[in-house]
Amino acid sequence: MTAFAFDLLATDKNARRGRVTTAHGTFETPCFMATATAATVKAMTVDMVKATGAELAICNTYHLMLRPTPERVAELGGLHKFMNWQGPILTDSGGFQVMSLSGLCKMNEDGAIFQSHVDGSRHELTPERSMDIQRLLDSNITMCLDECTKNGASHEEAATSMRRSMRWAERCRKAFVRREGYGQFGIVQGSVYADLREESIKALTELDFEGFGIGGLAIGEGQEMMFNVLDFTIPHVQADKPRYMMGCGTPSDIVGSVQRGIDMFDCVMPTRSGRTGKGFIKRGSLNIRNARHARDPRPLDESCTCPTCQNYSRAYLHHLFRCEEILGAMLLTQHNLHYYQNLMKELRGAIEAGTLDDYVADFHENQALGDVAAVG
Amino acid sequence: MTAFAFDLLATDKNARRGRVTTAHGTFETPCFMATATAATVKAMTVDMVKATGAELAICNTYHLMLRPTPERVAELGGLHKFMNWQGPILTDSGGFQVMSLSGLCKMNEDGAIFQSHVDGSRHELTPERSMDIQRLLDSNITMCLDECTKNGASHEEAATSMRRSMRWAERCRKAFVRREGYGQFGIVQGSVYADLREESIKALTELDFEGFGIGGLAIGEGQEMMFNVLDFTIPHVQADKPRYMMGCGTPSDIVGSVQRGIDMFDCVMPTRSGRTGKGFIKRGSLNIRNARHARDPRPLDESCTCPTCQNYSRAYLHHLFRCEEILGAMLLTQHNLHYYQNLMKELRGAIEAGTLDDYVADFHENQALGDVAAVG
Numbered sequence: 001m002t003a004f005a006f007d008l009l010a011t012d013k014n015a016r017r018g019r020v021t022t023a024h025g026t027f028e029t030p031c032f033m034a035t036a037t038a039a040t041v042k043a044m045t046v047d048m049v050k051a052t053g054a055e056l057a058i059c060n061t062y063h064l065m066l067r068p069t070p071e072r073v074a075e076l077g078g079l080h081k082f083m084n085w086q087g088p089i090l091t092d093s094g095g096f097q098v099m100s101l102s103g104l105c106k107m108n109e110d111g112a113i114f115q116s117h118v119d120g121s122r123h124e125l126t127p128e129r130s131m132d133i134q135r136l137l138d139s140n141i142t143m144c145l146d147e148c149t150k151n152g153a154s155h156e157e158a159a160t161s162m163r164r165s166m167r168w169a170e171r172c173r174k175a176f177v178r179r180e181g182y183g184q185f186g187i188v189q190g191s192v193y194a195d196l197r198e199e200s201i202k203a204l205t206e207l208d209f210e211g212f213g214i215g216g217l218a219i220g221e222g223q224e225m226m227f228n229v230l231d232f233t234i235p236h237v238q239a240d241k242p243r244y245m246m247g248c249g250t251p252s253d254i255v256g257s258v259q260r261g262i263d264m265f266d267c268v269m270p271t272r273s274g275r276t277g278k279g280f281i282k283r284g285s286l287n288i289r290n291a292r293h294a295r296d297p298r299p300l301d302e303s304c305t306c307p308t309c310q311n312y313s314r315a316y317l318h319h320l321f322r323c324e325e326i327l328g329a330m331l332l333t334q335h336n337l338h339y340y341q342n343l344m345k346e347l348r349g350a351i352e353a354g355t356l357d358d359y360v361a362d363f364h365e366n367q368a369l370g371d372v373a374a375v376g
Numbered sequence: 377m378t379a380f381a382f383d384l385l386a387t388d389k390n391a392r393r394g395r396v397t398t399a400h401g402t403f404e405t406p407c408f409m410a411t412a413t414a415a416t417v418k419a420m421t422v423d424m425v426k427a428t429g430a431e432l433a434i435c436n437t438y439h440l441m442l443r444p445t446p447e448r449v450a451e452l453g454g455l456h457k458f459m460n461w462q463g464p465i466l467t468d469s470g471g472f473q474v475m476s477l478s479g480l481c482k483m484n485e486d487g488a489i490f491q492s493h494v495d496g497s498r499h500e501l502t503p504e505r506s507m508d509i510q511r512l513l514d515s516n517i518t519m520c521l522d523e524c525t526k527n528g529a530s531h532e533e534a535a536t537s538m539r540r541s542m543r544w545a546e547r548c549r550k551a552f553v554r555r556e557g558y559g560q561f562g563i564v565q566g567s568v569y570a571d572l573r574e575e576s577i578k579a580l581t582e583l584d585f586e587g588f589g590i591g592g593l594a595i596g597e598g599q600e601m602m603f604n605v606l607d608f609t610i611p612h613v614q615a616d617k618p619r620y621m622m623g624c625g626t627p628s629d630i631v632g633s634v635q636r637g638i639d640m641f642d643c644v645m646p647t648r649s650g651r652t653g654k655g656f657i658k659r660g661s662l663n664i665r666n667a668r669h670a671r672d673p674r675p676l677d678e679s680c681t682c683p684t685c686q687n688y689s690r691a692y693l694h695h696l697f698r699c700e701e702i703l704g705a706m707l708l709t710q711h712n713l714h715y716y717q718n719l720m721k722e723l724r725g726a727i728e729a730g731t732l733d734d735y736v737a738d739f740h741e742n743q744a745l746g747d748v749a750a751v752g
Contacts, residue, residue: 043702326419
């Protein structure tokens with residue numbers, strides 16, 4: 001058996017280059033997870049996902065508890081077998097979606113009572129039930145159930161919310177079934193308040209989790225505030241455990257967060273954008289639905305080595321989106337995931353080489369260029 | 377350069393095993409084409425399509441003349457480059473869709489005037505324009521523009537319709553630009569009337585096309601009538617040219633048509649069914665949306681070697697369809713195309729071995745079994 005471990009391989013100022021080991025293999029950090037909400041990366045086969053370079057997948061407790069249910073997944077051999085993903089899997093706690101997606105959610109000290117957004121049925125999610133679900137799913141990294149304090153909360157609201165999350169973290173740690181090669185992350189809350197973030201980290205450190213989620217960010221506070229919070233939060237987090245910035249973010253958010261010492265990221269942006277027509281490129285982004293691409297024989301990004309850019313023109317992708325062909329979503333998602341994974345690979349390389357500042361300067365210079373001019 | 381050719385490699389009674397050579401490679405017959413209506417096989421990457429064993433793709437003149445327009449495709453280097461399909465491509469004439477999909481279609485001796493189903497714009501399709509479009513697309517096999525005589529037509533209606541199609545066939549032959557490795561097929565009409573089918577074949581034979589389409593079948597006449605028509609039609613078609621049964625059909629339709637001497641098939645059934653939840657299996661078919669599959673750990677078909685059946689359970693596919701995940705359509709389409717291609721491969725093998733009758737008997741016996749019992 002393999003112990004759950006985090007190895008710090010190199011640093012460049014506050015940025016870290018590491019490796020996480022799980023019962024289902026390793027992943028290199030900083031990493032960007034493949035978003036597989038309902039046990040599938042939308043519009044992608046597993047082979048296509050692997051080819052982008054993704055090593056860690058994230059699945060969603062809220063979606064899977066409703067359909068097909070964690071008991072069903074367990075009966076079928078767990079998530080790895082169910083979705084044919086042999087690599088490591090992280091699951092979120094379900095808390096964020098219970099509060100944002102479900103109908104009529106009531107929170108109290110025990111947990112949350114909510115209605116399914118699918119069929120209106122009534123469900124309960126407590127710290128203990130969330131741990132049980134994630135165990136049934138056979139997730140390699142279990143996230144604690146917490147309350148994502150909403151953006152704009154007062155110090156008093158944020159303190160009350162964070163302290164409940166810390167009481168839940170204690171219940172989660174108690175309910176977590178320890179298994180070789182499996183880990184559990186506590187989640188730092190405290191909104192934009194330095195004293196609360198510090199208090200939260202102290203509580204989680206005492207519970208000795210295998211890693212830290214940074215919660216309550218990338219929810220509308222803006223990049224400047226987000227980076228400020230990281231600046232006063234991260235120095236208090238112990239260095240020998242991985243740090244996961246939940247739900248973040250744009251390429252620029254990720255670059256800045258890596259500079260501040262974040263190791264793990266997840267975001268629906270590359271997959272969701274891939275289905276709606278937004279493509280990420282070295283020079284920023286583009287909307288493939290725009291008529292300027294209709295006769296453009298060039299790939300999305302001349303510098304990109306993904307199968308979409310190697311084989312298809314902007315004109316073809318534009319045609320697929322105009323005709324609402326599924327292949328359009330497949331090819332653009334493939335490109336976007338490749339873009340994100342390539343960004344992570346380059347960030348890892350720059351940290352190893354000790355040249356992260358130069359890399360980041362180049363990154364912003366390229367992004368500022370904007371898309372190439374349309375064909376004549 | 378490579379000449380367009382049909383080589384008859386073996387026969388078993390009326391069934392034929394052949395090979396068609398084009399400027400973009402060869403394909404083995406009897407064959408089933410990959411349906412790529414709007415220059416994409418719906419919900420499939422080109423690699424996935426190739427892996428099913430498909431060698432010939434069929435694209436649609438009607439759809440492509442509206443979007444992105446044949447002139448645009450030509451400017452971008454032709455269909456092969458546009459859609460990244462390096463193998464042979466056949467295009468239909470657009471006639472069938474003009475009559476079935478467009479609004480306000482008026483037919484006269486010159487051709488058809490119709491409204492786009494996309495934006496209501498007015499278009500004209502004549503024999504000459506259809507040939508021009510297919511040349512601009514760079515199709516390897518150009519189909520003549522014809523009128524698909526509707527099911528239930530009287531002898532007089534069928535005669536009038538067929539004779540116009542034969543006058544159009546003459547105009548098509550004249551308008552076709554001959555190129556090395558490219559061919560043009562005439563289309564046999566005449567509804568269910570033996571004398572009209574014979575008259576049609578005679579007219580087409582004089583025009584010396586590179587192959588024959590069999591039109592006006594698989595449009596609701598029923599399998600018995602369809603096979604009857606083939607029985608009295610095929611003996612009049614010259615043996616040294618490929619025969620393409622347009623828009624056909626179910627696995628059973630294909631098996632019976634191969635026995636009667638058909639070489640080429642196309643149908644939306646495996647791809648469309650793949651998006652709506654119907655799966656083709658050795659023992660008939662199944663609807664993956666059915667609750668009986670919800671906890672079934674078995675693959676769609678225990679005997680199938682496709683990537684879907686090798687890696688995924690019925691329970692997982694059921695989950696994807698319930699959640700309306702795109703991957704469900706992708707995986708089931710992949711399976712269905714593999715099923716059809718495997719059927720063709722087995723038919724080719726049986727003809728080579730001279731054991732087609734035995735193969736067909738086994739085929740029907742298996743189909744009659746019906747799906748396996750649900751899990752307990």
